[in-house]
Amino acid sequence: MKSDLEKACQDYRRALDLPLPELIGSAADRATASRAGAESAGWRLPPAESAALREWGVPVYEPEQADSVLLAGAVQAGGGPEIESHGLSAYRLGRFWDHTIAATETDGRVVGFPDELGDVVPLNSSVRAFQEISWRWYFARRALLVLDAADDERLGPMLQTAVDLAHAIDPKGAAEDPGDWWWEGVIGHW
DSSP states (O other): OOOHHHHHHHHHHHHHHSOHHHHTOSHHHHTTEEOOOGGGGGSSSOHHHHHHHHHTOEEBSSOOOTTOOSOEEOOOOSSSOSEEETTEEEEEEEEETTEEEEEETTTOOEEEEESSSSOOEEEESSHHHHHHHHHHHHHHHHHHHHHHHTTOTTHHHHHHHHHHHHHHHOHHHHHTSTTSOHHHHHHHTO
């Protein structure tokens, strides 16, 4: 019989290695998603991006609140861009820390709009990259919570592996903010 730590390590590897449909395919895990409705078919995003939002949605790490410090997926229900700020039109995907997360109209880049004064923060070069990293980190983080409780020495290298995978999934997004990319901070300070 496997120990809790062995199971956590195995779950962590699955989070990074399984094909995304297999990883989030169970009904229980899909219930933790905020998905776009049929109206998103009319969003001015690349077609594959809006289809992915309808299929897989955005994971909900915690319920949406003004002070959410983890990703609170809350994909907008309306047909037009809900956010008009900083010269951008965007579709809301949720909240993370003190930012509203959204996909920019036409190109589907994912950015964070600050609640207070400040610059828009680049997250990912596409909705699909955002989804893949978000879902993989959702499952990896659950596994790492067990390791952290055990103060396991593997934690640091495992976090770095997750950062490296995020870079591999979205090298273009990571290059937009080198050395200070959103996901490096989220994963590194989990």
